[in-house]
Amino acid sequence: MKYENIKNYSEEKFRRISGMKKATFAKAVEILAQKYSEEHSKNVRKSGRKPKQMIEDYLSATTTEIMVYEPH
Secondary structure, rough: HHHHHOOOOHHHHHHHHHOOOHHHHHHHHHHHHHHHHHHHOOOOOOOOOOOOOOOOOHHHHHHHHHHOOOOO
């Protein structure tokens, strides 16, 4: 689910969907953004295309997938 859709949900509903509190989610986004910029600042040529989705969308999709994953 896209972050734009869930960012205005109540704390309870946000946690039910993403599996973490809004504050924890924001901290995780902050850490991921820092690591992403560190990794991509090493690339001197700055080649390649820009990401299509925001880091928040990637994190939201990952946490949602982890919550609904049922090993067989």
